[in-house]
Amino acid sequence: MNQPKKDIKLIALDMDGTLLTKDHEVTPITRQAIADAMEKDIHVVLSTGRWLQSCYPYAESLGLESYLITVNGGQIWTKDKQLLEQHTLPAEKLEKMYHLAKELGMSTWMISTDDMYRNCIPEDVHEQQWLKFGCESHNEIILEKMLRELSYIEGLEITNSLPTNMEINPEGVNKAQALQKVCNKIGITMNEVMAVGDSLNDIKMIQQAGIGVAMGNAQEAVKKAADFVTDTNNNDGVGKAIKRFAL
Numbered sequence: 718m719n720q721p722k723k724d725i726k727l728i729a730l731d732m733d734g735t736l737l738t739k740d741h742e743v744t745p746i747t748r749q750a751i752a753d754a755m756e757k758d759i760h761v762v763l764s765t766g767r768w769l770q771s772c773y774p775y776a777e778s779l780g781l782e783s784y785l786i787t788v789n790g791g792q793i794w795t796k797d798k799q800l801l802e803q804h805t806l807p808a809e810k811l812e813k814m815y816h817l818a819k820e821l822g823m824s825t826w827m828i829s830t831d832d833m834y835r836n837c838i839p840e841d842v843h844e845q846q847w848l849k850f851g852c853e854s855h856n857e858i859i860l861e862k863m864l865r866e867l868s869y870i871e872g873l874e875i876t877n878s879l880p881t882n883m884e885i886n887p888e889g890v891n892k893a894q895a896l897q898k899v900c901n902k903i904g905i906t907m908n909e910v911m912a913v914g915d916s917l918n919d920i921k922m923i924q925q926a927g928i929g930v931a932m933g934n935a936q937e938a939v940k941k942a943a944d945f946v947t948d949t950n951n952n953d954g955v956g957k958a959i960k961r962f963a964l
Contacts, residue, residue: 723927725963726905727760729786729896730955731914732767732775733878735932738951743779747956751779754963762786762899764892766878766918768828768848769794784902788828789876789886789918790895791848802898803830804890806847810870812838814885817866818852821859826851853882876918880936884918893921911962913947913955915939930958 728751730736736743743751751761760783765772769787776785776796784801785794793802811827815838818825826835829845839845854860863883867875874886892914900907912919912926915935920942923929931943932954940946947961948954 725911726909729762729764729912731919732765734915734950735913736955744953746953750956750959754959766884784899786895788848790890790892791886793895804887806887808843811847811850812842814850821863823852823854850885855881878916878918891921893925896922913958928962
């Protein structure tokens with residue numbers, strides 16, 4: 718697909734399955750393309766489902782100077798780790814989702830403002846602030862059952878980062894709304910953004926960006942929503958997209 722050249726001022730990058738290879742590394746070609754974009758004063762923003770502690774080392778390694786969008790838009794940070802915005806899930810909803818998932822035999826993870834818990838729930842669950850809940854199963858019937866149960870709980874934003882999982886944030890919290898707020902701070906529009914991702918938690922930012930790019934390894938719904946499909950995460954897909962649309 719031939720896309721008209723746009724004046725890209727911000728590149729928003731998902732991490733797992735997008736920026737990072739299967740070995741959780743950034744390829745040299747992609748690393749250089751990011752450096753070249755920043756040389757042109759283009760903001761490069763990580764927009765990830767990860768929490769700050771697991772994405773900040775990559776931001777440092779890449780020398781990023783802009784904002785960070787974490788836990789699917791649940792938090793927005795400056796490069797100096799100043800928290801600008803935060804959206805939390807009520808503890809009683811998180812507790813309910815945890816027990817539903819465990820009854821179905823799903824693996825779970827949940828992220829608070831202070832810690833991450835896998836396949837367990839802390840005793841002080843009602844004393845913490847919760848950002849995101851996740852659950853996973855390789856059984857489609859179990860996934861469908863969990864989705865049905867979640868539909869009865871109000872106030873949730875349900876996406877995924879893999880076809881085998883679900884990620885839950887407070888309703889209205891997603892990468893696109895966080896990205897819009899970052900654009901407002903910088904003084905640009907979403908039409909000047911290139912957003913790149915591979916999963917359902919990326920789809921809204923891909924749809925709302927001036928250039929929405931799906932990875933070659935993206936879920937089919939994401940590819941259909943995108944303006945362009947680049948190469949896979951293991952084959953410099955992000956670097957190739959940056960070169961095509963931003964440099």
